[in-house]
Amino acid sequence: MYRITEECVSCGTCHSVCPAKAIKIGFPYVITNKCTDCGRCAEVCPVDAIVPGDEKKDT
Numbered sequence: 001m002y003r004i005t006e007e008c009v010s011c012g013t014c015h016s017v018c019p020a021k022a023i024k025i026g027f028p029y030v031i032t033n034k035c036t037d038c039g040r041c042a043e044v045c046p047v048d049a050i051v052p053g054d055e056k057k058d059t
């Protein structure tokens with residue numbers, strides 16, 4: 001599951017591209033356990049704030 005680091009500037013781009021609607025709006029944005037590891041959000045983030053995480057489930 002991917003996660004969002006403190007680099008996030010809350011631009012909303014990842015939220016609009018996530019096919020699983022796994023990203024919650026906030027400061028910073030948060031990826032929930034609906035994430036299917038497609039990697040799309042990481043590709044579009046303008047500040048590279050989205051990184052691959054471990055398999056443990058965060059809520």
Ligand code: SF4
Binds near residue numbers: 017023038039040
């Ligand atoms: Fe959504 Fe894919 Fe990013 Fe997971 S990796 S949060 S499913 S866009």
Ligand code: SF4
Binds near residue numbers: 004010013014044045
């Ligand atoms: Fe934050 Fe990157 Fe998502 Fe924008 S695309 S809201 S900077 S994680």
